[in-house]
Amino acid sequence: MAIFKQKKKGAFEGSGLVIFDDVPQAIHAEKVLKKAGYQVKLVAPPPALRKGCDLSVEINLVEQMGIKRLFSDQSLPYMEITPLREKTSGLLDIVSITDFGDAIMVKAGNMKISFDKSTGVILNTSGGGCPDIPYLHAELIDKRLPEAPRPKDIGFTLCALMADRAFEECLNIREGIE
Helix, strand or coil: CCCEEEEEECCCCCCEECCCCCCCHHHHHHHHHHHCCCCEEECCCCCCCCCCCCEEEEEHHHHHHHHHHHHCCCCCCCCEECCCCCCCCCHCCCCCCCCCCCCCCCCCCCCEEEEEEECCEEEEECCCCCCCCHHHHHHHCCCEEEHCCCHHHHCCCCHHHHHHHHHHHHHHHHHCCC
16 A cells, blocks of 8 residues: 655635635635636635634635625625635645555545546545535446546535545546556
């Protein structure tokens, strides 16, 4: 068994955070902002800034007015937009990979996805305690990676988001194998 890398992404220059009441709002807002062309990412805010859920969207603070306008136009709820003075948690950005020979397991946070290296078939998913995890497992298991649905598109919790981070890395690894 070999662990072959951990990946961590850096923060934006001049960043701010959009704070939300719950995880589904944060996930939906990230999708809307990316579709509108904004460079954003979901992060765990510093403890001092946690007011609703433990997930926020990191933005370039210079784009704050445009983001507020987009949220208003699309009736997207958020608690506040605040400058980021502390570091956000890297937990959402750390991915570890374990090679078992015939299979690879990718772990993001507490979510794991394993797939067969030769076929790309998802062998197992595990981790998390969120209510959508059994559904995600049922939708992913025994499917080839490119044909499986993205967990963030069918789930609505932080666990689904972490499963999607693992899934994305599985797709990248599989692409490198083929």
